[in-house]
Amino acid sequence: MVDPLPNPLLRVDNLVRRYGGITATDNLSMEVIPGELHAIIGPNGAGKTTLISQLTGQVMPNSGTIYFAGRDVTSLPSYKRSRLGLARSFQITSLLKDFSAIDNVALAAQAHDGHSFRFWGNARKERQLRDTARAALERVGLGKRADIVVSQLSHGEQRELELAVALATKPQLLLLDEPMAGLGVTESARMVALLKELRKEVTIVLVEHDMEAVFALADRITVLVYGRVIACGVPDAIRKDEEVKRAYLGEQHAVTHHG
Amino acid sequence: MTPKLNASNAVAALLCAALVLLPVYSAVTGNIFILTLFTRIAIYALAAASLNLIMGYGGMMSFGHAAYLGIGGYAVGILAAEGIGSGFIQWPVALAVSALFALLIGALSLRTRGVYFIMITLAFAQMAYYVASALSRYGGDDGLTVYKRSDFAGLINLSDRTQFYYLCLGCLFGGLYLIWRIVNSRFGLVVQGVRSNEQRMQAIGFHANRYRLVCFVIAGTICGLAGALLANNTDFVSPAVMYWTRSGDLMVMVILGGMGSLFGPVVGAIVYLLLEELLSQFTEYSGLILGPVLLLIVLFARGGIMGLLGRMSRG
Numbered sequence: 001m002v003d004p005l006p007n008p009l010l011r012v013d014n015l016v017r018r019y020g021g022i023t024a025t026d027n028l029s030m031e032v033i034p035g036e037l038h039a040i041i042g043p044n045g046a047g048k049t050t051l052i053s054q055l056t057g058q059v060m061p062n063s064g065t066i067y068f069a070g071r072d073v074t075s076l077p078s079y080k081r082s083r084l085g086l087a088r089s090f091q092i093t094s095l096l097k098d099f100s101a102i103d104n105v106a107l108a109a110q111a112h113d114g115h116s117f118r119f120w121g122n123a124r125k126e127r128q129l130r131d132t133a134r135a136a137l138e139r140v141g142l143g144k145r146a147d148i149v150v151s152q153l154s155h156g157e158q159r160e161l162e163l164a165v166a167l168a169t170k171p172q173l174l175l176l177d178e179p180m181a182g183l184g185v186t187e188s189a190r191m192v193a194l195l196k197e198l199r200k201e202v203t204i205v206l207v208e209h210d211m212e213a214v215f216a217l218a219d220r221i222t223v224l225v226y227g228r229v230i231a232c233g234v235p236d237a238i239r240k241d242e243e244v245k246r247a248y249l250g251e252q253h254a255v256t257h258h259g
Numbered sequence: 260m261t262p263k264l265n266a267s268n269a270v271a272a273l274l275c276a277a278l279v280l281l282p283v284y285s286a287v288t289g290n291i292f293i294l295t296l297f298t299r300i301a302i303y304a305l306a307a308a309s310l311n312l313i314m315g316y317g318g319m320m321s322f323g324h325a326a327y328l329g330i331g332g333y334a335v336g337i338l339a340a341e342g343i344g345s346g347f348i349q350w351p352v353a354l355a356v357s358a359l360f361a362l363l364i365g366a367l368s369l370r371t372r373g374v375y376f377i378m379i380t381l382a383f384a385q386m387a388y389y390v391a392s393a394l395s396r397y398g399g400d401d402g403l404t405v406y407k408r409s410d411f412a413g414l415i416n417l418s419d420r421t422q423f424y425y426l427c428l429g430c431l432f433g434g435l436y437l438i439w440r441i442v443n444s445r446f447g448l449v450v451q452g453v454r455s456n457e458q459r460m461q462a463i464g465f466h467a468n469r470y471r472l473v474c475f476v477i478a479g480t481i482c483g484l485a486g487a488l489l490a491n492n493t494d495f496v497s498p499a500v501m502y503w504t505r506s507g508d509l510m511v512m513v514i515l516g517g518m519g520s521l522f523g524p525v526v527g528a529i530v531y532l533l534l535e536e537l538l539s540q541f542t543e544y545s546g547l548i549l550g551p552v553l554l555l556i557v558l559f560a561r562g563g564i565m566g567l568l569g570r571m572s573r574g
Contacts, residue, residue, distance in 0.1 A: 056462060058458065058461075058462070077461070077466075078461045078462055079461045079462075079464050079465055079466045079467075082461075082462060082463055082464035083464050087462075087463075088462055090459075090462075094456060094458060094459050094462075095456065095459065096452050096455040096456050096459060096460075097455060097456070098455055099451075099452065099455060103448070106448075107448060107449070107452050107460075107463065108463040108464075110445055110448070110449075111460075111463045111464035111465050112464055116445040116446055116448075116449045116465070116470065117445075117446055117470075117473065118444055118445040118446055119440065119441050119444045119446045119447075120440050120441075120444055121444060121445070122443045122444065123443065123444055123445040123447070123448050124443065124448075126445075165459075165463060168463075169463055169464060
């Protein structure tokens with residue numbers, strides 16, 4: 001295969017993941033170049049979350065290779081990939097529910113500050129960790145909610161906290177799994193504005209159902225159907241793509257209705 | 260953060276004061292029994308506090324924690340039987356063997372979760388129980404009498420009731436302080452984070468099991484110390500201290516007092532052992548009453564007694 005884009009940050013070659021008789025990821029190849037916001041869309045069951053989970057190491061592929069920053073990470077466990085600079089947010093909010101917002105973020109910062117076999121000092125009093133965490137919280141607009149326990153935060157705030165946690169690991173690549181899921185109109189708009197800011201600093205892979213958001217944000221879009229890439233390109237090309245239109249026929253949010 | 264003045268902290272402070280002053284009360288009233296009873300309570304409170312570290316803070320439901328009571332006890336007993344009476348040798352050995360055993364059990368059982376983890380820790384403790392029963396050189400089933408308490412070269416006399424009580428209390432307070440530091444440290448936050456959401460902790464870059472294992476070993480080592488104290492207290496060690504019902508007792512103390520509360524296990528040990536003592540004067544079926552009490556706690560007071568106090572003070 002000819003490599004059209006030099007030095008991709010993330011490269012996936014012929015990835016396959018089967019669940020019983022279902023092929024959730026079907027010989028999938030794609031590339032993410034540094035600095036871009038790369039959206040992945042597709043109808044329900046297209047295997048988007050399965051793909052993200054393989055990229056971050058929660059799910060291991062049956063075959064294929066994943067390169068991150070030029071390194072084969074296919075068999076690395078998730079905690080090691082995180083240390084290399086690969087961060088993810090979860091589709092279903094997955095936070096430490098009985099911890100405060102700032103604890104959640106500070107732990108993410110701590111994970112990237114050497115080992116944590118320190119048994120004596122009070123970690124909640126470590127200025128540097130707390131400052132990093134506070135900055136990440138400010139970033140996503142949660143500065144005033146730092147000491148609130150996660151279970152007391154609203155759904156929208158929890159989605160923002162997911163982002164802050166990912167940011168605190170100082171990632172090179174941010175994988176966002178439906179950050180808009182379950183958000184109201186105003187909350188969605190805030191999230192889009194936030195992502196517009198973040199994309200200036202970090203490469204982002206965005207899985208999202210909200211087509212308006214995708215077309216507003218993405219530099220390139222990859223369309224998945226049944227675990228396969230049926231199209232990949234800039235938003236305008238994707239909008240005109242016949243196969244994409246066909247795949248989305250019957251889906252409520254037809255791509256062509258937007259933009 | 261300065262400690263807040265609330266019901267649970269007030270109870271903890273009062274309790275500490277009462278425990279420190281107990282020998283005075285005992286001397287004034289001539290009530291020796293209460294000193295003996297509370298020596299035992301302090302030892303079990305230390306064991307329960309160590310279990311709380313993995314169970315309450317770490318979310319690891321070990322059903323074999325009494326094994327370390329036996330291992331610590333046998334380390335003291337066997338060395339004493341072989342003519343090594345110095346506590347400076349006995350106790351470090353007790354701690355080291357407990358730590359090794361915890362490392363072994365932990366490395367194997369932490370591959371599992373939930374019910375499997377409970378069963379596998381139980382199985383290992385039962386194995387230790389049967390191994391001890393088979394040690395015919397050291398009493399086997401009948402247990403091993405410790406004829407002479409650990410000798411600390413005149414520094415402290417373990418045969419003196421009051422001195423021994425203060426030693427046990429000192430170990431308890433020291434253990435609690437250590438656990439308190441650990442729980443609030445970087446390490447402690449990681450362990451509690453893993454309890455809360457293991458997948459998330461992996462995703463942000465923590466090798467969860469490594470931290471759980473170290474926590475498991477620390478808890479086992481502290482409980483080994485309780486075992487060394489217990490053997491000195493009873494002048495005797497037998498396989499029975501490792502039996503699964505004893506592990507159950509420790510779990511009950513933790514749950515009763517309040518999982519994940521620093522002082523909970525102390526309160527739990529006091530209430531449980533006092534109730535047991537009290538009830539045994541009226542009936543030999545003390546479990547008939549203790550059982551329902553525990554059931555009520557689990558059903559209506561999830562945070563145990565300390566949790567209940569916390570809620571009361573919040574109104």
